[in-house]
Amino acid sequence: MVKRVSLSQAACPVARALDVIGDWWSLLIIRDALEGVRRFGAFQAGLGIAKGMLATRLRDLVEDGILEIAPASDGSAYSEYVLTAKGRELHLVVAALRQWGEAALYAPGEDHSVLVDRTRGQKVARLALQAADGRTLQWNETRVRHVAAV
Template sequence: MRGKRTDMANAQCGIARSLQAVGDWWSLLIVREAFKGLRRFSEFQKSLGLAKNILSVRLRKLVEEGIFTIEPDPDSALSHLYLLTPKGYELSVVLVALWQWGEEHCFEPGELNYAVVDSLNRQPLQKLQLAARDGRSLGPQQFRIEARDR
């Protein structure tokens, strides 16, 4: 039995508030599909195999959060398009980070048949790296989360 989801809208944590906005893994997969060029409800539904009621709820939440906008479909008076907003496009870094982590830790060598590539030259992207403001590369134990001075 599922309990009620905790509201993280006022949490003092960027991760918690981000998850509040994005919602769940289906939402990130919907955003992934938008980066692949999908824009119609039917396209998301067919590609993800997600039940229509669940897809509808997730898309509504993504629109409410300003990740997608809805526009009329010029090809059909009965449907509309879901388009990424600038806020939605900024999730590209999150998606690439998750992809690269999954590529490294969730597949056997040679198992993954897809890659995230540069649109211009079709070469795989360089691995994302944390960087300090002065440009130094930071490893996973070279940063921390702490309270800001106010």
């Protein structure tokens, strides 16, 4: 029996991305980190995750260069987990998931949190795929160009 399949060498960026952040908790941790959560205890309280799971997830995310450990910003001797530049770029993935969830998984009238423009408090516009020339592309107006097998 082998370990869980690894996609870290896949030629498809989607597969490779899921290999890193495609598990249950990682994107939730990143979501919280994007909102400013930094301390172990804060992640644990916000997510309701078991401590052991959180510890391994944080370790993995640090190993993958998505989080980094920094001295606590409040001057105490504890440390904090902060997103790296690579990790911050995941905000679009989180936003896409959020918009899909809002549209597809809530009954009309059911309440949920909302991503807003920080300065004006207005809801962020829906994401859309655009061609190089700026045309908006629907799901069936794109295709994937695969690389030749090695």
